[in-house]
Amino acid sequence: MPEMTPEQEVVHNLIRSRRSVFPHAYNDKPIPEHIINYILEAGNWAPTHRLTEPWRYTVIRGEGLKRLSDFLGDAYKNSVSDDKFSEIKFKKTTQKPLKCGCVIAICMQRDPELSIPEWEEIASMAMSVQNMWLTCTSYNIGCYWSSPGSIIGNPSFLNLPEGQQCYGLLYMGYSDHELQPGKRTPIGEKINWVDA
Ligand SMILES: Cc1cc2nc3c(=O)[nH]c(=O)nc-3n(C[C@H](O)[C@H](O)[C@H](O)COP(=O)(O)O)c2cc1C
Numbered sequence: 001m002p003e004m005t006p007e008q009e010v011v012h013n014l015i016r017s018r019r020s021v022f023p024h025a026y027n028d029k030p031i032p033e034h035i036i037n038y039i040l041e042a043g044n045w046a047p048t049h050r051l052t053e054p055w056r057y058t059v060i061r062g063e064g065l066k067r068l069s070d071f072l073g074d075a076y077k078n079s080v081s082d083d084k085f086s087e088i089k090f091k092k093t094t095q096k097p098l099k100c101g102c103v104i105a106i107c108m109q110r111d112p113e114l115s116i117p118e119w120e121e122i123a124s125m126a127m128s129v130q131n132m133w134l135t136c137t138s139y140n141i142g143c144y145w146s147s148p149g150s151i152i153g154n155p156s157f158l159n160l161p162e163g164q165q166c167y168g169l170l171y172m173g174y175s176d177h178e179l180q181p182g183k184r185t186p187i188g189e190k191i192n193w194v195d196a
Contacts, residue, residue, distance in 0.1 A: 052121060069096075076093045103171055
């Protein structure tokens with residue numbers, strides 16, 4: 001690793017230490033509202049072509065988590081035949097939101113003028129999620145992006161306006177577990193240099 005300034009090292013280590021932390025590892029410590037707001041504020045500073053700022057979020061907490069749990073449970077029940085139904089999978093699905101300090105539904109609002117391609121709006125939304133995920137890491141809040149089929153698109157649970165699509169849920173909660181090192185193959189295998 002080349003030499004880094006302390007500031008560069010902090011950024012590099014934050015990026016590398018960010019992990020998907022799943023709800024079974026969350027404790028029941030509440031996430032204060034001002035911290036949820038810092039996390040959302042970080043999300044608001046993602047790059048955005050033509051300043052369309054396409055990211056939209058629904059913060060689900062308190063009784064809302066129970067409603068999300070019921071929605072995901074019903075969606076699971078409706079997606080499998082009686083003989084394929086698994087009580088374990090049902091329990092896992094419904095317990096997940098209930099273990100969270102909050103869940104943020106990740107959505108994208110299409111620019112009504114369609115001034116840029118859809119993929120750029122999705123890219124911008126995903127960069128906004130990364131800002132929030134890194135901010136969670138810096139606050140020792142575990143989180144992960146979950147993309148169950150039942151929530152993708154325009155799920156009835158969210159009651160989204162015209163042109164808005166949901167791309168998943170950011171599950172969040174404090175955790176007493178230490179972050180595990182991540183796994184990646186070397187970057188060198190994914191780079192092509194054009195320098196001659
Ligand atoms: C767009 C997106 C959707 C994801 N959806 C799921 C998911 O539905 N279920 C899941 O277990 N993990 C999901 N993940 C998390 C990945 O599994 C995780 O990022 C990957 O295993 C690498 O682990 P790390 O985040 O700890 O580095 C998703 C991640 C992204 C970026």
